[in-house]
Amino acid sequence: MQFLEQFLSDFSSFVWGLPLLILLIGGGLYLLLLSRFLPFRYLGHAIAVLRGKYDNPEDPGQISHFQALTTALSATVGMGNIAGVAVAISIGGPGAVFWMWVSAVIGMSTKFYTSALSIMFRGKDSAGELQGGPMYFIVEGLGKAWKPLAIWFSVSGLVGALPVFNVNQLTQAINDILLVPNGVKVTLFSNLCIGLFLVLITGIVILGGLKRISKTASKLVPAMVVLYFLAVLIILMANIESVPKYLVLIVKDAFNADNFLGDSFLGGTLGGLILLGIRRGAFSNEAGIGTAPMAHGAAKTNEPVREGLVAMMGPAIDTLVVCTLTALAILVTGVWQSTDANGVSLTASAFASAIPGFGQYILLLCIAVFSISSLFSYAYYGSKCMGFLFGADKKQYYNYIYIVSIILGAITTLSMMINLIDGFFALMAFPTMLATLILAPKVTKEIKRYIKQMQ
Incomplete structure (x- = not known):
């Protein structure tokens, strides 16, 4: 087990290189310069699209703009915001948060382009159904010769x-907040029981397909973001005199690295x-990774352009708002x-300290909903990746692999799991990024057409 843990750590460090x-x-x-800062100039229009002003039920696709964003957010607004931020601060100190912000601001342009491409170059799966995502825009946009990149x-x-x-982090939260304080001994069996409960809930929803997933996410995610926001607001109001001090410290420490405890990079x-900040930011908002474009597609x-504008709001909500709230708490x-x-336990300590008696239970509720919606x-x-590789009729088999992996996550260590996912992200x-950079001029041409049409 120790060998595997070290291997995953080395693997993650290797792929996250220069x-x-x-x-x-x-x-x-x-991409930000190429778009002439479009994600920031058309924020108001993006909100109008999200509210359904431009919805047309006759358009091709499966879900609404709002459902696409909440489906993508249900994956990103989760443990990356609560446990990921805590990991970043425990290793890097307050300065890590600044580099997460940088990742998010730049990531808004990345997510705009990748999600616009997912609409522009949609392809059909083996069942003839229209699909979007990096694997499809690589093949449809760059040609069949680039298919090995889509397979990668x-x-x-x-x-x-x-x-x-x-x-893993939901299990740790249940143990730390609910079981241990009430005298329940944490064992492999208790973790296994948590895993089996999650298998049951997840199985009911995911076996119902994308429409059930998107409808569930569109109901759960907004409510939990509001609850989490209100809970953190209580913490910040109780410590209002410290907020300006730490906002300044986040910026100062970003360039001093006085509290950094991790491995050096590029010699320092x-x-x-x-x-560290870029990795945790990418883990949080997934800009450039290629997951969200599968939902937006x-x-x-x-x-x-319309879907790209909706998608770009993801990193803003996810990292600039939710991650910042967690960090300040x-x-x-x-x-x-x-x-x-470390991880979710650190965030739980903050909630318990600021809202004695029930703060940690509010956090547990948010964690549970964020994690389960993820x-x-x-x-x-x-399942979309499985369908692309082996055919649409095989994609449901991924759900069974997925359900088994829930048990694995419940009984293993934090470091193993975060390094595994970091590495494959x-x-x-x-x-995703190679194809996006090559195809970006076509999106820019589409931006000019769309703006002209609006005018």
Whole structure:
């Protein structure tokens, strides 16, 4: 087990090297400039699209703009925001949050382009159904000669979409918040029982297909984001005098790296801190990874730019809002310095400290809904990869692999699970970003047409 843990750590560190950093951050900056900052200039229009102003039931696709965004958000607004941020702060200190912000701002342009391409170059699966996502826009946009790149993405997606990190952290949250304080001894059997319960809930939803997943996500995600926002607001109001201090510290520490405890990168601790922030940011909002475009590619629309504008709101909601709330809750309560807890346990300590008696239970409710809704969306992503590789009639088999992996996530360690998913996210990002950068000029041409049409 120790050998496997070390192997996964080395594998994750290897794939998250300089080439990927250049692709995600350098590529994202290039896309931001190429679009002339479109994601920020048309935010109001994006909200109008999201509200259904431009919906046409006759357009091709399976779900509405709002359902596409909430399906994508149900995957991203989850443990990356609660446990991922805590991991970033415990290793990198407050400065890691700044580099997560950078990742999100740049990621808005990346997600705009990748999701627009998922509408622009939709393909048909072996059953003749219209599909979107990196594997399809690679083949349809670049040609059959590029199919090995699409296969690379899909094979990586089979592992990257597994729910092992979310399940691992939900199990830890249930143990730390619910079982241990009430005198229940945590054992392999108790973790297995949690895993089996999650299997039951997940199986009921994912075996119902995308429409059931999107309807469930569109009801659960907005309500939990509001509840989480209100709970953190209570924590921040109770510690309001510390908020400005920590906002300043986030920026200062981003360049000093005084609290960084991880491995150096590019010869220094600052490089290590930047890489940590980018990794945790990508884990949180998945910009450039290629998962969200699979959900946005199913939207009922003929306008690629329209869906790109909806998709770009994902990183803003996910990282700039939800991750920042989590980070400030951890920082202002001081638990990041007073406890050795990591992951979701650190966030739970912040809630328990600021809202004695029931704060941790509010967090547990949010964690449970975020995690379970993430389980639904990732199952859809993995089944799409399976369908692309082996045919639409085989994609349901992924659900059974997926359900078995829930048990694995419940009984293994945090470091193993986060390194496994980190590593395969990186492998998914290479083909996604390469294809997006090559096809970006076609999206830019489409932007000009769409703006002219609007005017």
